[in-house]
Amino acid sequence: MRKYFMAAAALTLIMTTTVLTSCTNDDDPVINEVVTDDKPFPYDSEIDESVRPGDDFYRYALGKWLDSDDPSPSMAKQIKMANQQLVVNAMNTSTEPLMVQLRNLVDEAMADDSRNVALLRERLQMLEQVETAEQMYDAFAKLHQWGYCPLVRVTPLIPEGRIIFNIMGTGGKTMEMDTVMAFKDQNKLTEKVTAYCQTLSLLGYNDERISEIAKNAEAVEKVELGAYLEQFEYLRRPEFLTRAAADDEDKAVRVAVGMLMGLDREALENDLIMAVTPGIMQLMAQLMNAAEHPELVPVFRDYMIYNIISQDVYCVPRLTGKTDRADILNNLLHYNKYFKYRVMTESFGRDKIYKQQCLEILERMRQTFIQRVEALDWMSDATKAEARKKAESMLFYMGYPDTWNDALTPIVDGDCLLAAATQLRQQATKVITEMVNKKLNDVGWDYWGTANSFVADNAFHMKSANALIILPAWITKPRFNNELSEATLYASACTFSHEFCHGFDDGGAQYDADGKESDWWAPADKQAFQQKQQALAALYSQLEFYPGRMANGLQTLSEDMADYGGVELALDCYKQRLIEQGFRDEQLDEQIKKFYLSYAEVWKYETERSTEQLEKAYGNDSHSVPHNRINGMMRLQDDWYRLYDVKPTDKLYVAPEDRVKIW
Numbered sequence: 001m002r003k004y005f006m007a008a009a010a011l012t013l014i015m016t017t018t019v020l021t022s023c024t025n026d027d028d029p030v031i032n033e034v035v036t037d038d039k040p041f042p043y044d045s046e047i048d049e050s051v052r053p054g055d056d057f058y059r060y061a062l063g064k065w066l067d068s069d070d071p072s073p074s075m076a077k078q079i080k081m082a083n084q085q086l087v088v089n090a091m092n093t094s095t096e097p098l099m100v101q102l103r104n105l106v107d108e109a110m111a112d113d114s115r116n117v118a119l120l121r122e123r124l125q126m127l128e129q130v131e132t133a134e135q136m137y138d139a140f141a142k143l144h145q146w147g148y149c150p151l152v153r154v155t156p157l158i159p160e161g162r163i164i165f166n167i168m169g170t171g172g173k174t175m176e177m178d179t180v181m182a183f184k185d186q187n188k189l190t191e192k193v194t195a196y197c198q199t200l201s202l203l204g205y206n207d208e209r210i211s212e213i214a215k216n217a218e219a220v221e222k223v224e225l226g227a228y229l230e231q232f233e234y235l236r237r238p239e240f241l242t243r244a245a246a247d248d249e250d251k252a253v254r255v256a257v258g259m260l261m262g263l264d265r266e267a268l269e270n271d272l273i274m275a276v277t278p279g280i281m282q283l284m285a286q287l288m289n290a291a292e293h294p295e296l297v298p299v300f301r302d303y304m305i306y307n308i309i310s311q312d313v314y315c316v317p318r319l320t321g322k323t324d325r326a327d328i329l330n331n332l333l334h335y336n337k338y339f340k341y342r343v344m345t346e347s348f349g350r351d352k353i354y355k356q357q358c359l360e361i362l363e364r365m366r367q368t369f370i371q372r373v374e375a376l377d378w379m380s381d382a383t384k385a386e387a388r389k390k391a392e393s394m395l396f397y398m399g400y401p402d403t404w405n406d407a408l409t410p411i412v413d414g415d416c417l418l419a420a421a422t423q424l425r426q427q428a429t430k431v432i433t434e435m436v437n438k439k440l441n442d443v444g445w446d447y448w449g450t451a452n453s454f455v456a457d458n459a460f461h462m463k464s465a466n467a468l469i470i471l472p473a474w475i476t477k478p479r480f481n482n483e484l485s486e487a488t489l490y491a492s493a494c495t496f497s498h499e500f501c502h503g504f505d506d507g508g509a510q511y512d513a514d515g516k517e518s519d520w521w522a523p524a525d526k527q528a529f530q531q532k533q534q535a536l537a538a539l540y541s542q543l544e545f546y547p548g549r550m551a552n553g554l555q556t557l558s559e560d561m562a563d564y565g566g567v568e569l570a571l572d573c574y575k576q577r578l579i580e581q582g583f584r585d586e587q588l589d590e591q592i593k594k595f596y597l598s599y600a601e602v603w604k605y606e607t608e609r610s611t612e613q614l615e616k617a618y619g620n621d622s623h624s625v626p627h628n629r630i631n632g633m634m635r636l637q638d639d640w641y642r643l644y645d646v647k648p649t650d651k652l653y654v655a656p657e658d659r660v661k662i663w
């Protein structure tokens with residue numbers, strides 16, 4: 001990383017020189033030449049001059065958009081819409097050999113689905129013959145071998161920088177998370193299960209049997225969905241990652257189910273595989289209880305029938321009546337995320353993802369952070385040394401890997417779409433299980449590509465691995481656009497510094513350079529750090545979430561700390577960059593204003609246009625609501641007071657001595 005940074009710094013120097021040259025007058029360089037930014041800056045068009053910036057900067061910056069009857073879509077919305085189209089394009093046009101092969105299989109299935117139907121019937125018949133608990137366990141194991149993952153499946157987790165498995169609920173099968181969330185509603189769950197089971201009528205099942213299957217399937221699916229949703233609560237809690245092995249009884253169930261799933265016995269015995277939530281343990285215990293409770297056998301049997309049909313329905317066009325090729329392919333590749341990530345990246349075009357440029361900015365942020373830590377007046381040298389070590393060793397994953405791991409491309413040689421789907425699912429499980437016990441450092445992109453989706457417009461910091469990833473959708477147009485003022489780039493790059501600073505927020509600061517939970521703080525420094533956190537939370541609690549309802553600064557503390565550090569760091573880097581380019585005085589100030597307006601643009605969200613939607617969002621997010629991400633931050637910025645003439649009588653005003661300074 002350090003070696004890389006040297007190269008990046010050299011490159012930046014070259015670019016800076018070019019800009020300076022182009023700003024001087026032909027052969028007659030003038031020392032005090034005024035440097036200006038001539039690139040377009042569209043984000044001042046929504047300013048509402050009737051609002052005092054010091055009262056509500058979010059509304060000042062975006063007022064015209066907030067009040068517009070016909071608002072243009074926000075960047076987040078534009079990206080979301082573009083990504084949906086992107087998936088369709090990639091599925092229809094990718095020239096990856098496997099994609100070509102799969103498209104042919106889809107076309108064949110649409111012309112004649114008899115082979116797919118025969119294979120599906122064969123599997124359903126195997127399940128119909130299940131009568132005893134033993135037969136049920138055999139069927140469960142068989143379905144796992146075929147990659148259907150009934151009840152539970154494995155996903156990777158990384159405590160202390162090493163990959164282990166989490167056995168999690170499968171909830172929603174092949175669906176994306178947001179679709180799954182929709183089924184929190186019991187009526188929708190019933191509708192979904194009924195709709196899938198109804199397709200069995202086309203395979204000769206009678207109505208009575210179908211409603212029996214639906215009833216049994218729904219009973220299990222309800223518990224499973226609860227367990228699936230519950231685990232996201234758990235994933236938010238850092239302590240579960242370092243939790244000691246579950247008690248013996250849990251472990252016995254976990255090992256038994258793990259064996260049925262075909263997982264490695266040694267890994268199971270050594271706690272490299274865990275099941276984290278009570279809901280999942282309850283599901284697994286019920287499954288193992290079926291030997292003593294024969295009435296559970298038909299319930300699980302019917303659930304498995306539903307499990308198969310809900311995943312395979314896409315391979316048999318007559319069952320859905322749907323003939324959208326891209327949709328079918330997208331469903332098939334749901335679990336083969338690494339391969340899909342690869343297909344999407346290449347279809348989109350690496351050159352349209354600003355990987356190199358963003359990595360250079362991020363490396364610059366790392367160095368700036370280290371300089372800022374060295375200059376802190378509230379921290380001792382010993383703690384500074386630890387913070388520096390952690391900052392220096394943080395791993396960065398930007399966009400996509402330099403080279404793809406060909407070993408992770410599935411091999412498909414089945415003679416029909418359903419056989420291919422089975423192989424795809426089997427290989428997806430294999431990819432994950434082969435990562436167990438490896439260090440994130442050694443399989444970084446294999447992990448990130450497998451755990452994420454190309455189209456997720458997001459970025460993450462993982463404190464248990466001291467690593468961060470910025471997903472490709474975040475570093476493409478319209479959010480990163482080199483045709484616009486560089487101020488817009490640095491405002492978007494606040495996300496990089498935000499993720500970086502998560503390593504040093506209230507939770508992140510409890511993990512060391514290796515991602516181990518460890519107290520590297522001198523006691524007096526820790527006390528000062530905690531006082532600053534309390535002061536920051538108190539400032540955010542002074543803001544309104546929506547009219548009449550105050551925000552809860554304690555609930556959003558980690559995110560507010562990352563926002564705070566992120567903006568400080570990004571603006572510091574941007575200022576350095578401007579000064580290198582020769583910007584001074586008013587021209588420099590002008591750029592800082594552009595940076596603030598661009599930062600408001602990043603958090604321009606549709607939810608802000610409706611009090612009703614804001615009310616719905618209350619208490620559901622660990623982030624501050626968008627307007628507070630802007631207003632809460634601005635009132636900590638000394639430059640902002642100066643540039644917008646903010647006075648003590650303005651609503652957002654904070655006295656200089658009360659403006660919290662952390663990093």
Ligand SMILES: [Zn+2]
Pocket residue numbers: 498499502559562
């Ligand atoms: Zn965050």
